[in-house]
Amino acid sequence: xxxxxxxxxxxxxxxxxxxxxxxxxxxxxxxxxxxxxxxxxxxxxxxxxxxxxxxxxxxxxxxxxxxxxxxxxxxxxxxxxxxxxxxxxxxxxxxxxxxxxxxxxxxxxxxxx
Amino acid sequence: xxxxxxxxxxxxxxxxxxxxxxxxxxxxxxxxxxxxxxxxxxxxxxxxxxxxxxxxxxxxxxxxxxxxxxxxxxxxxxxxxxxxxxxxxxxxxxxxxxxxxxxxxxxxxx
Numbered sequence: 001x002x003x004x005x006x007x008x009x010x011x012x013x014x015x016x017x018x019x020x021x022x023x024x025x026x027x028x029x030x031x032x033x034x035x036x037x038x039x040x041x042x043x044x045x046x047x048x049x050x051x052x053x054x055x056x057x058x059x060x061x062x063x064x065x066x067x068x069x070x071x072x073x074x075x076x077x078x079x080x081x082x083x084x085x086x087x088x089x090x091x092x093x094x095x096x097x098x099x100x101x102x103x104x105x106x107x108x109x110x111x112x113x
Numbered sequence: 114x115x116x117x118x119x120x121x122x123x124x125x126x127x128x129x130x131x132x133x134x135x136x137x138x139x140x141x142x143x144x145x146x147x148x149x150x151x152x153x154x155x156x157x158x159x160x161x162x163x164x165x166x167x168x169x170x171x172x173x174x175x176x177x178x179x180x181x182x183x184x185x186x187x188x189x190x191x192x193x194x195x196x197x198x199x200x201x202x203x204x205x206x207x208x209x210x211x212x213x214x215x216x217x218x219x220x221x222x223x
Binding site for chain 2: 033035041042044045050055056058100101103104105106107
């Protein structure tokens with residue numbers, strides 16, 4: 001069975017640009033969460049979606065947005081990129097809405113120049 | 114907001130030795146999870162602890178949840194080179210998110 005898949009795996013952007021990251025959860029999983037991991041730190045919660053509705057949002061500016069589609073895949077959008085947005089963006093899926101085991105994808109590594 | 118602290122940040126271990134990493138939360142937790150991230154990889158779930166004072170073992174790994182449900186520990190015995198990586202604890206206060214600690218990065222001397 002396929003795990004959580006994310007695309008693209010690596011990308012380079014310049015300040016002020018926007019980026020869209022994509023995530024496909026494990027088949028049957030209805031919840032998708034997004035985390036930002038800066039080098040040397042633990043993952044920081046950005047969003048959780050369950051059944052296409054936003055369940056929670058972390059302490060990130062409005063430049064960050066996300067959505068979940070009917071097939072439970074998800075997109076994370078970041079506008080007006082800053083140098084500090086350079087990080088590994090991790091998508092995680094889980095079967096239900098409560099926070100149990102998270103299954104992480106390999107991540108999308110974003111570099112902002 | 115909830116903060117989860119981990120110590121030590123780095124753990125350099127001789128192969129065959131034991132070590133422990135500790136996790137402390139500023140608030141009472143509903144549950145705590147542990148993840149392992151290999152260099153260049155993604156976090157992989159190890160275990161979830163829910164009950165006060167709970168102890169769970171996975172081969173050479175022993176996980177403990179404190180009585181007050183505000184701290185946890187991971188003890189590894191007879192460390193092997195396969196134990197290399199960063200171990201994260203992640204606390205949940207009953208809502209939709211996990212608060213990860215900064216992790217303990219483990220290196221092993223053969």
